[in-house]
Amino acid sequence: MARNITLTIIKPFAVQNGYTGGILGKINEAGFRIVAMKYLQMTPKQAGQFYAVHKAMPFYDSLVSFMSSGPVVAAILEKENAVEEYRKLIGSTDPSKAEKGTIRQLFGKSIQQNAVHGSDSDENAEREAAFFFSEIERY
Ligand code: CMP
DSSP: OOEEEEEEEEOHHHHHTTOHHHHHHHHHHTTOEEEEEEEEOOOHHHHHHHTGGGTTSTTHHHHHHHHTSSOEEEEEEEEETHHHHHHHHHOOSSGGGSOTTSHHHHHOOSSTTOSEEEOSSHHHHHHHHHHHOOGGGOO
């Protein structure tokens, strides 16, 4: 299978608590290559656009507010079968249900503050990667 990409965001709570290094360490150990990475704070409008697919959900406003509350680390990760492999590495959306040793189990606090985002399909990975990075920011 061809190498492909996924998009991750280390969320504000995890950045504020100093988990960035630990999370990047797990990503490196699992064999992902970093194609692009940046440290930024989204505006509420940008966070709303990123999560537009969840607009109808009851947690949307709170998610947008949380995701724009502080700086995040966004990165494109490359590996064979990247989307599925990364979802395995991060574990279930709810950290209390995430498998032992997964990033969300180790660093997450709640469903919303679940340490990291990971793309859920190849199509969304491409769309989400393009949201943060232009072609000349990818190596
Ligand atoms: P993420 O992978 O960033 O993608 C969408 C986010 O919505 C998800 O992680 C969670 O942080 C959040 N989310 C999903 N379900 C719920 C829920 N039931 N309550 C609150 N937040 C949720």
